[in-house]
Amino acid sequence: MMEKPEELKLIDENGYRIDGRKKYELRKVNMKVGVLKNANGSAYVEWGKNKILAAVYGPREIHPKHLQRPDRAILRVRYNMAPFSVEERKKPGPDRRSVEISKVIRGALEPAVILELFPRTSIDVFIEVLQADAGTRVAGIVAASLALADAGIPMKDLVSACAAGKIEDEIVLDLNKEEDNYGTADVPVAIMPIKNDITLLQMDGYLTKEEFLEAVRLAIKGAKAVYQKQREALKERYLNVLQEEE
Ligand code: ADP
Numbered sequence: 001m002m003e004k005p006e007e008l009k010l011i012d013e014n015g016y017r018i019d020g021r022k023k024y025e026l027r028k029v030n031m032k033v034g035v036l037k038n039a040n041g042s043a044y045v046e047w048g049k050n051k052i053l054a055a056v057y058g059p060r061e062i063h064p065k066h067l068q069r070p071d072r073a074i075l076r077v078r079y080n081m082a083p084f085s086v087e088e089r090k091k092p093g094p095d096r097r098s099v100e101i102s103k104v105i106r107g108a109l110e111p112a113v114i115l116e117l118f119p120r121t122s123i124d125v126f127i128e129v130l131q132a133d134a135g136t137r138v139a140g141i142v143a144a145s146l147a148l149a150d151a152g153i154p155m156k157d158l159v160s161a162c163a164a165g166k167i168e169d170e171i172v173l174d175l176n177k178e179e180d181n182y183g184t185a186d187v188p189v190a191i192m193p194i195k196n197d198i199t200l201l202q203m204d205g206y207l208t209k210e211e212f213l214e215a216v217r218l219a220i221k222g223a224k225a226v227y228q229k230q231r232e233a234l235k236e237r238y239l240n241v242l243q244e245e246e
Contacts, residue, residue: 033237041151049133054143059121073118108200134180161190162222189219
């Protein structure tokens with residue numbers, strides 16, 4: 001988050017944001033499940049200008065072996081940003097931010113996956129950010145959760161996610177890059193809707209307690225809308241499988 005230039009207005013006098021959205025409007029979200037031939041499960045998500053691919057391998061044998069757990073599978077997550085995903089070429093490979101995001105995404109997905117069914121194995125999730133425009137961790141969670149379902153891994157619920165934040169003294173849904181840069185706060189949230197559980201909750205920036213609660217409630221609403229789209233994308237996937245078999 002950076003100091004906002006005086007003349008930049010993130011919300012105009014008619015209440016519209018720079019990309020034409022209203023305060024509580026999501027960016028366009030499109031998803032497709034089962035997009036890769038060589039992974040056990042996969043999904044592609046376009047969320048505004050974000051483009052994110054998730055692939056899952058497993059349950060499979062763990063290397064190195066000492067990571068094996070006798071009573072359950074382990075879940076490993078790697079979030080990676082492509083060098084061409086941002087305006088200035090990003091140096092390839094892991095950095096502090098991607099290590100942190102991999103860790104929090106793992107924490108967001110783990111409560112949903114029934115790991116006890118697959119002792120001594122690993123389930124590996126790869127999230128590749130091809131194009132980034134703020135909100136990649138929530139979009140990554142959404143893609144990863146679809147890819148896990150596509151891999152046939154038993155889950156208690158799909159994990160859905162969305163962020164809310166503060167720009168121009170207003171709490172708004174789903175910040176884009178410019179809003180994230182010049183806004184005051186960003187609150188990404190992941191949920192398991194059936195269980196009514198929150199599996200990720202972070203805050204970057206400054207909010208009062210009331211504003212924080214408003215942002216969390218709004219992000220949950222956004223995540224519930226995204227959840228419906230995830231269910232539709234999965235149904236679509238299985239309709240395609242049925243048609244291929246006919
Ligand atoms: P999130 O993508 O989950 O919102 P951040 O708040 O850390 O995570 O990042 C916000 C946005 O900043 C990213 O989506 C991306 O557009 C941009 N960004 C992140 N890292 C870099 C980087 N190394 N170079 C350029 N832009 C970046």
